[in-house]
Amino acid sequence: MDTTCALCDSPAHPGASIRLCLTHLLEAHDLVDAEFGVTDALPSPCAFCGSRLGVRYPSGWLCAVCEWRVGEPPPEGQAASRVDVVYYLRFRDRIKIGTTANPAQRFAALPHDEVLAFERGDRTVELRRHDRFAHLRIPGTEWFETDPDLLAHVDRVRSAGGGDDPWALLARWRSEAAALRV
Structure with a gap:
């Protein structure tokens, strides 16, 4: 069996599935990267x-x-592609429930330690969540005390999205909305 490069007299790279030296394998790699x-x-x-x-x-x-x-x-x-979401942010021992179509821009203005979850929905869904957890609401704000019921709800929302990173889920929703517009 020939162990030289098919294009030159250099030794073929060991383990390569085709008889090419390292230089020619790298050239082929660059061509594939440029094409695909x-x-x-x-x-x-x-x-x-x-x-x-x-x-x-x-x-x-x-x-x-x-x-x-x-x-x-x-x-x-x-x-x-506009996708309205209800978001759940954690800051210290509090959770904010809000809505936006542009989370990155909105979160830049909010103190938070972690984005917990997104669920599709607008102000109507947000208000239902505020009503459901009204007993935990910090008066005059959209911030809520953390308790097991609220944490369980956030876990269910996250699980309903496949347990994905909230940002990946938002990207998928936007892509789907864009595809529907075409």
Whole structure:
């Protein structure tokens, strides 16, 4: 069996499934990366769907979920897929129940230690949650005392989303909303 590179006289790289030296294997790898891209975390969430997963090409990044080219504005007349969510934030020993269509922007203005969960819903769902946990509400705020019933509710919301990272769930919802608009 020949152990030299099929393209030159160098020794073939041990363990390679084709007879190529390391230099030619790396060249082939670069060609494949350029053609098919490399899946990796985006430098920042996709502006269109919110996904954090992308494909890196020599020419730039594409969102792996909606294939939006990172850095490009939406086509005229289109905006990011709006998905209203009820969110659950923890700050110290309190939980905030609120709603927004832009969690990243909203959370930048809120003190919090952890994003506990998202559930799809608007003000109507948020008000139902406020009513349900009214006995725990800190007067004049959307913050609630932590108790086992509220924590169990947050766990159920998170489990209903597949137990996923809340941000990944939001990205999926935005991608689904974008697909429905097309």
